[in-house]
Amino acid sequence: MKRVLAVALVLVALAAAGCGMSGRESILDKDELVIGVRTDLPSVGFRAGGKFDGFDVDVARYVAGRLGKEVSFLGVLAADREKVLTQGRADLVVATFTIDQDRKQRVLFAGPYHVSYQDILTRRDDTISNVRDLKGRKICEVQGANAAKRVVEERGVAAQVVPFPDYKRCLAALKDRQVDAVTTNDVILAGLAAEDGSGLRLANAQFNEQRSGIGMAKGDVAGCEAVNRAITDMYQSGTAKKLLDKWFGKSGLDLSTIAVPQFEGCS
Amino acid sequence: MTMVQVRPAPAPARRSVPGRIRVISGITVASLALLFAALAVGSSSARDGLRVIGRDAGPQVVASAGLYLALSDMDAQVANLLVIGRDYGPRRAEALKQYDARRVEAHRALLEAFELSGDNEAERQTVRSVLDGLGRYERLAGQALLLNDQANHAAGPPPDDVVRTYRTATDLMRLVLLPQAYNLTLESGTIVRRTYDEKALMVPLVRVAVAVAGLVALGCLIWLQVFLARRFRRVFGPALMAATVTTAVAMIFGVNVLSQDERALRTAKSDGFDSVLTLARARAISNSMQGDQSRYLLDKERADTYEHTYLDKSLSVVYYEAGNLSTYHQQVSSGTTGGLGMLGPELVGRDGAKVMRAYQDFQRADAAFRRLVTDGRANEAVAERLGRTMTAFGSYDQALQSMAKSHEQVFERAIGTGENALDNLWRLMPFAIGAIGLLVIAGVWPRLKEYR
Structure with a gap:
């Protein structure tokens, strides 16, 4: 009895939640994510033979994979990064997007996923x-x-x-x-x-110090928290170190200490 | 055989009075069961919410914030010891004592955070990783302190080999350990938000379900009485009337307790937890700001880096539009806040004004301290760092702490109220269920007996 009732109530609750969220979709509700990445930065975000590649692109793939989503990439330049989010053309932006208090008024930042200088x-x-x-x-x-x-x-x-x-x-x-x-x-x-x-x-x-965050549309707190958990996984599993070594191991960048990003917080 | 059974089955129920009494009683008992089941589901959901928010995540915020503060202060004390050098004997002893005390605190907080992380694997791994790193940090810090003692230098920046050893230690602390402690605090915030969102949806729905089930049960009880009154020409069935009243009281009490719990959860989260979390984060960041002051003094080569992290952290705590630290200092002393930055929304009321004044004081002291450093007056800068800026930071931190205390009290009170309401409800509910059951039997049994 109790279980049946609980199930019925949960169904009603889910329906209500679905209705409540319809105005502002979370990235968690999508099957495929459009992720904005740079096309003009070698090793970081670039296009080779029509394919997107680089550190940021690998991070984007990892995060989308942890969230269980398909990915399609959208090439962005520095000046487009806020626009593609506010216009809803991209769900996430992973494009050496430095978190600062001014930008935070218009975009939500998950991460940072990497601390650089x-x-x-x-x-x-x-x-x-x-x-x-x-x-x-x-x-x-x-x-x-x-x-x-x-x-x-x-x-x-x-x-x-x-x-x-x-x-x-x-x-x-x-x-x-x-x-x-x-x-x-x-x-x-x-x-x-x-x-x-x-x-x-x-x-x-x-x-x-520059903290590169993952830009998202403002308001998607649940999505931002899920991205943060994916980033935590990326560091705990050693993937972050592997990716940094892959792209910058021979570049002269000091990788002796891999800084763990201190999250900005989603609210 | 099947054909035979289908036709006559409903007939006796329609015709015989005891059959109908049994059916109506059955429906009544079922609806009563539904009422209490809904009440049980609602209560366990609310209790679960209060437990996760009040007993797991809430204490985890306090434990992990305590961990951050202890770790951050350990590194700040090492930096202080390195700039003190052979001068300022009592200060030195004090800093050493505080370093040891913080180390003990950090170890305790780690144990507590590990216990509170329960079966959250990511949290457990974070705690383990901090534990591993802390051992390494203590070794490196010990080396730096030893080299520093051997150098026996005057107050001010120590020799290069000391600085280099300290760099490895502080990098480990600031870039690896502290962020993990900080993220642990944030993760508790995530757990609370998720639990709250779920409960804020669930509990009101169950409350409606309790009310509906209760009204149905009352309707059935009345229906049973009306039926019995007509058939047996009795106006009153005292037992069933008592059962009806008890059911009504149980329903109203139940709905009331659920809405009380809903309020308790909301108060605990919005007026308590959210502010406790924000203030814990602000305290953590501010503490590492005062560490950055010592590091700025200690490591000339990285002075720019430490000045920038100090500015960056200042901006995130209380935001002003400022491109460099001296502009920021000016803006802060001008006094008005735009309500931006982490502390922005908290700086209201008398407590808020007190925090803001203390913060202004701290930033003023910082400006004076940095002037001494850039003028090359290292010895005076050390005195200033250990004197005025430390005192100013102390009172700023105190103000933040007392503000957090009052929110913590609101939080604990709300959780306590919610849990008490549930306890009271379930202290009485078994009696109500038993009484209603006995009363229904007492009301129906004698009537059925008349047909034997």
């Missing part, structure tokens, strides 16, 4: 080892990124900022000695250096 890429013969060493030196700024500005404004280091449209031209300028350093997220630099292959040096200066 702002770092410095220089020529092999250069002695720059610290953000302070950039004083009076020329650093490249990629339009739309704020990394170079953070050196000058946040750290108060008087470097000369030289603007370039993208990282490719930045790297060419670095090799031509038009600039002395490129600064941004360390995994991006590691990927660029590995692709370039001419022996550029990552300083491992590790200033400005």
Whole structure:
């Protein structure tokens, strides 16, 4: 009797829950997730022969797999990341999307799934080892990124900022000695250096901690918690270390301590 | 054979009076059973909710937050010892004592967190991993302290080999152990939210079911009495009337207790647990901020990194739009809050104002401390760090703690009220069930006997 009643009540409850949630779908209710990934960052998120690949892409696959969902990828550039979420074109964005308080007002962040740092890429013969060493030196700024500005404004280091449209031209300028350093997220630099292959040096200066989160539509608390559990699994099972070694093991990035991400919280 | 059975079967029930009494009594007993079954389901659901939220997840938040604070303070004390050097004797002894005390606390909190993690495998693995790491941390910290003693340096940054050893230790603590302790706290929040959402849906539904089953049972009892009154020309059946009244009372009491529990769960979560969790997280992050102050002083090469993590954490606790720490310091001392950041929604009322004032004080002390460091006055900076900033942090932490205490009390009271209501209900329910059963028999049996 009790069991029958409980079952009946649960059915009613589920129906009611279904009705209540219909306005705002959780990623948990979907069979397939559209995940936004970068296409312009070697080793992190790039497209090779029509296929998406890179560290972020592997993380996205792992998370979707833990949630038991199929995946299709959507290529995004830095400027599109918020838009694809707010317009509902992507369910998740795994695209070196740095968590900050300003963005948190518009997007929900699960994770972080990886803690990286702002770092410095220089020529092999250069002695720059610290953000302070950039004083009076020329650093490249990629339009739309704020990394170079953070050196000058946040750290108060008087470097000369030289603007370039993208990282490719930045790297060419670095090799031509038009600039002395490129600064941004360390995994991006590691990927660029590995692709370039001419022996550029990552300083491992590790200033400005950057927490890369998984962007989601605001309000999907249950979905965000499930993604966090998937990320916990990724670190506990050693998959995170394996993926970092796979993509950045030979890039000069210091992987001696794999930082466990401290979650941002879903509410 | 089957044909024979089908035709005459309903006939006796329709015709004979005892048959009809039996059928009506049967339906009445069934509806009463439904009532008490619904009540039992509702009660066990509510009790389950109160247990998960009040006895598992709630204490787990306190245990894991305690773990974080103890771990974070261990690392801060090691950093303090390294910058104290050979000067400030009493301070040194104090820091050593506190390091040992925190170590004991951390071990206890780990044991407790492990017990509370029950059969949650991910939580258990996290606790195990912290336990393993803590052993390694203690070894590394011990090495750094030993090298520091041998260096016998003046107050201020220690020699490079000390800094390098400490770096390995603090990296392990800050990048591996502390995040796991913090995530353990958050996981408890997840468990509470899930349980609450489930119960907030389930309990009201069961309450409606209890009311419906109760009304059906009352209807049946009345139907039985009306039938008996007509057949046997008796106006009153005292036993059945008493059964009816008891059923009505049981139903009203039951519905009442379920709605009381619903309220208790809501109060425990929204007015208690949510704030307790937020304040535990804020305390954890703030504690690692004061550690970052010592580390900033200690490790020149990484000073920028530690200053940035300090700013980043400050922004997440109380948010202002500020691109660097000095702008942030100015914004904080200007006083107005936009209600953003973790503490934003909590900074209301007198307690909130007190916390905010203490936070402003702490940030002001931080600004003064950093000025001494950038001016190269290391010895004074150490004194400032161990003096004013530490005191300011102490009173800020105290303010956070007393705010958390009041929410903890609300939480515990709500859980207690909910559990008491259920206890009272089920202290009386067996008697009600027995009484109603006996009364129904007493009302029906003599009538059936008249046909023997």
